[in-house]
Amino acid sequence: MQNLTTNITEILILLFILITFMQSGIDKAADWKGNTGWLKEHFSGTFLGGTVPLMVAIVMILEIITGFLAILGIIWLLAYDASAWALYACVLSCITLLMLLFGQRIAKDYAGAFTLTGYFIVCIFGVYILS
Template sequence: MNISHAGLILILFFLLITYIISAYEKINGWKSTQENFKLMYAKTLIGKAIIPIITFIIAFEIIIVTLAALGIWDIIYAEDFEIARSTFLGSSILCLIFLIGLRMIDDYKGASRVGIYFLVSIFGLYWLESIISIA
């Protein structure tokens, strides 16, 4: 492992921890998660499709967690960055989905907090791309 890859691994760990806790909380508190989302999105176009949307988000989070773990493994043992790239792209897309949802309900504070996670994902992608272009 090259020491320059430690930063990418730390960002991947950050995303892994973030999304695994998020998915766990949604699954563990399934009833309250449903109620909260139904209440928040009741006056929007997606108000009637909350359960499939929550299920999609949980599945997407689990995919990102899996990709992050595999990406860490691949960077350490094979110095391969393709799975890490998919992790950063998936995380960025999920953040954009969250941003759209939060803007629909005029939760600007929540949207700004999601922006931080988006920036972390984009920074990881940028860093990865710069490593690949140098190699």
């Protein structure tokens, strides 16, 4: 119980990351055709248009890894009061969000890029308090 109360902020951030990234990664895997089809249209006028399946696969893998790192981070914080896995989850979440931001900006989807800001703030705060 001591580790829970000591690390409650970190655990809540990791739960946010877990829900956000694991759901997104699973959704990409479950609806591959729908996601790639929509994104092919989204990036059709850009130099990224021909790489959509590869980009989706990379982002999907990173999102799922990030979700698993968040799970490990929560377990290690609760069981051992150790924060390395939690930090890795937060850092990888930031990297993944920066990749998504890059894509949104290239596609000139400025509203979509803006919505990533809130996610990034939570994740970078996690990096800050864990480092």
